[in-house]
Amino acid sequence: MNIIVENANILMIMACCFGLFMAWGVGANDVANAMGTSVGSKAITIKQAIIIAMVFEFAGAYLAGGEVTATIRKGIIDPGMLGDQPELLVYGMMSALLAAGTWLLIASLLGWPVSTTHSIVGAIVGFAVVGISASAVNWGKVGTIVASWVVSPVLAGTLSYWLFKSVQKLILNTEDPFEKAKRYIPFYIFLVGFMISMVTMTKGLKHTGLKVGYGEALGLSLIGGLATMMLGYYLVQRASRNAVINESDRFANVEKIFAVLMIFTACSMAFAHGSNDVANAIGPLAAVVSIISNDGAILQKSAVPGWLLLLGGGGIVLGLATYGFKVIATIGRKITHLTPSRGFAAELGAATTVVIASGTGLPISTTHTLVGAVLGVGLARGISALNMRMIRTIFASWIITLPAGAGLAIIFFFMFKGMFS
Amino acid sequence: MNRSFFGELFGRSPVEPIQKHIGICHDCATQLQPFLKAVYANNWEEASKIQTDIVKLENEADDLQMSIRLHLPKSLFMPVPRTDLLDLLGTQDKIANRAKDIAGIMLGRQMAIPKPLQKPVSDYLKRSLAASEQARKVINELDELIETGFGGREIKLIDKLITKLNSLELETDEIEIKVRGELFLIEKDLDPVDVMFLYKVIEWIGDLADLAEKVGQRLQLLLAR
Numbered sequence: 001m002n003i004i005v006e007n008a009n010i011l012m013i014m015a016c017c018f019g020l021f022m023a024w025g026v027g028a029n030d031v032a033n034a035m036g037t038s039v040g041s042k043a044i045t046i047k048q049a050i051i052i053a054m055v056f057e058f059a060g061a062y063l064a065g066g067e068v069t070a071t072i073r074k075g076i077i078d079p080g081m082l083g084d085q086p087e088l089l090v091y092g093m094m095s096a097l098l099a100a101g102t103w104l105l106i107a108s109l110l111g112w113p114v115s116t117t118h119s120i121v122g123a124i125v126g127f128a129v130v131g132i133s134a135s136a137v138n139w140g141k142v143g144t145i146v147a148s149w150v151v152s153p154v155l156a157g158t159l160s161y162w163l164f165k166s167v168q169k170l171i172l173n174t175e176d177p178f179e180k181a182k183r184y185i186p187f188y189i190f191l192v193g194f195m196i197s198m199v200t201m202t203k204g205l206k207h208t209g210l211k212v213g214y215g216e217a218l219g220l221s222l223i224g225g226l227a228t229m230m231l232g233y234y235l236v237q238r239a240s241r242n243a244v245i246n247e248s249d250r251f252a253n254v255e256k257i258f259a260v261l262m263i264f265t266a267c268s269m270a271f272a273h274g275s276n277d278v279a280n281a282i283g284p285l286a287a288v289v290s291i292i293s294n295d296g297a298i299l300q301k302s303a304v305p306g307w308l309l310l311l312g313g314g315g316i317v318l319g320l321a322t323y324g325f326k327v328i329a330t331i332g333r334k335i336t337h338l339t340p341s342r343g344f345a346a347e348l349g350a351a352t353t354v355v356i357a358s359g360t361g362l363p364i365s366t367t368h369t370l371v372g373a374v375l376g377v378g379l380a381r382g383i384s385a386l387n388m389r390m391i392r393t394i395f396a397s398w399i400i401t402l403p404a405g406a407g408l409a410i411i412f413f414f415m416f417k418g419m420f421s
Numbered sequence: 422m423n424r425s426f427f428g429e430l431f432g433r434s435p436v437e438p439i440q441k442h443i444g445i446c447h448d449c450a451t452q453l454q455p456f457l458k459a460v461y462a463n464n465w466e467e468a469s470k471i472q473t474d475i476v477k478l479e480n481e482a483d484d485l486q487m488s489i490r491l492h493l494p495k496s497l498f499m500p501v502p503r504t505d506l507l508d509l510l511g512t513q514d515k516i517a518n519r520a521k522d523i524a525g526i527m528l529g530r531q532m533a534i535p536k537p538l539q540k541p542v543s544d545y546l547k548r549s550l551a552a553s554e555q556a557r558k559v560i561n562e563l564d565e566l567i568e569t570g571f572g573g574r575e576i577k578l579i580d581k582l583i584t585k586l587n588s589l590e591l592e593t594d595e596i597e598i599k600v601r602g603e604l605f606l607i608e609k610d611l612d613p614v615d616v617m618f619l620y621k622v623i624e625w626i627g628d629l630a631d632l633a634e635k636v637g638q639r640l641q642l643l644l645a646r
Contacts, residue, residue, distance in 0.1 A: 173573060383431070385498070385499050388497065
């Protein structure tokens with residue numbers, strides 16, 4: 001107890017630094033994957049992608065990031081076990097942040113496909129098992145989280161498969177795909193607006209103090225969806241005006257309309273990503289902040305302070321602005337064969353899955369979910385070539401990331417323990 | 422750190438290179454027209470120049486084919502079977518090979534085409550080239566096919582193009598019989614060895630259309646799955 005009170009300031013500063021480091025890492029690497037599909041399909045420019053990412057990552061983190069943050073903060077470890085030794089939790093969460101951040105840095109330097117989420121969960125479980133005891137870990141919850149890592153890519157793949165199939169049936173495979181695109185794409189835009197509004201209303205507004213009932217949320221989301229649709233309709237009309245008729249490239253015009261849709265799905269992707277991945281940086285930090293500000297008491301019930309989500313959102317934007325844009329450009333150059341009609345299906349499938357997970361408080365990997373969604377479109381015969389070796393590599397990196405995150409967290413844990421006691 | 426694994430997920434699409442490949446093969450075969458003109462004019466210097474161009478284009482097609490093959494590893498997941506795509510590519514390449522054979526043997530033996538045969542052979546070649554042009558058109562639908570996700574409408578359109586290709590090939594068969602008949606009428610007045618090779622060249626010009634038709638059939642196979 002004394003240790004925490006004595007070192008409150010230094011612990012607080014260190015934890016905030018590590019949290020910011022982690023948020024920076026999320027912004028520098030992960031956001032690029034989320035936005036790369038939009039840039040690659042040339043629906044938006046890199047500049048636009050960065051602006052969209054900044055606004056919607058931040059909105060997602062602030063409005064819908066609370067649930068997952070709560071899971072990372074107090075869902076994985078049972079804080080009741082540590083009533084008399086809160087300093088262990090503080091060291092542990094700090095080491096988890098530092099470990100995950102370090103591992104991400106190493107992995108990205110080597111070009112390995114690691115996930116921020118997997119690193120942080122591995123790190124937290126690692127320090128808890130070794131530093132505290134295996135029974136301190138809420139294994140049931142960890143089991144659910146790991147299961148969601150398998151389910152989320154599959155779900156995203158299924159969604160994007162059917163989204164693309166519906167586009168084939170309604171638009172691409174018709175007499176006049178251009179007219180059909182103009183007619184149906186506003187409905188897809190409605191879906192995007194509705195989904196984001198719904199999650200924000202039901203799950204996001206808690207810490208801002210607004211309470212909305214389920215019925216109200218549904219109504220407001222419908223309005224939100226319709227408003228988005230109107231905007232989309234206007235943009236579609238504008239885009240279709242400068243269409244050129246060219247027989248050898250019949251689908252170029254159709255893709256132009258899909259590009260409008262993709263602006264919206266890019267927003268939803270950034271929103272979804274912010275809502276889920278901000279927790280990777282802010283969850284552990286929230287645990288530390290809560291203990292320190294309560295002078296060492298571990299409180300079971302307390303909402304995540306809004307300023308922490310702001311800090312996380314800010315860190316992500318910082319990472320994006322200082323480094324992420326380069327990675328977006330790299331990815332964008334590589335996936336030029338993902339046209340807007342496919343890119344949108346992948347993004348909407350992934351974003352929906354991630355937002356659902358965020359609403360239920362499950363930390364999942366946005367990138368892996370997006371990979372699953374892309375495969376879904378591929379299975380619908382929509383992409384001319386997918387590199388399946390990458391799937392194997394991603395799977396292998398899973399198996400390495402968990403023990404690597406855990407191992408590093410254990411080392412840092414004993415380091416902090418030695419430093420402060 | 423710029424090596425992003427998400428970007429690596431997308432393999433290089435073979436569609437565009439395959440379309441470029443048939444373009445080169447067709448261009449290579451079209452060179453036979455000026456080549457024949459030079460032969461008729463007995464201008465062997467010009468003919469040899471054009472033959473060099475044909476060989477150059479054929480090599481270009483070979484190189485492109487090799488590079489496409491190398492970039493289609495087994496780990497690539499595509500909407501069409503990899504083996505069918507490679508077969509298609511191989512058939513396309515044979516058009517260029519055949520064009521090279523024709524130019525090569527005619528230049529090597531300094532084969533003069535007898536006057537009465539010149540016009541029929543020119544027409545015959547033109548028909549064969551029309552078939553290879555049609556094959557190029559069919560292959561150019563490949564990207565639209567993937568764009569629509571193998572939609573029924575696009576398949577119908579390709580079927581129509583392939584039907585046209587088949588009828589073009591049939592026409593060249595008929596012309597081939599006629600040209601051979603005309604050669605038969607005059608063959609006794611010609612050197613027997615020359616006549617042998619003339620028959621050979623006539624057959625090879627027909628091969629161009631045959632191969633073009635086969636390209637269409639390969640594409641149909643691709644759709645059938």
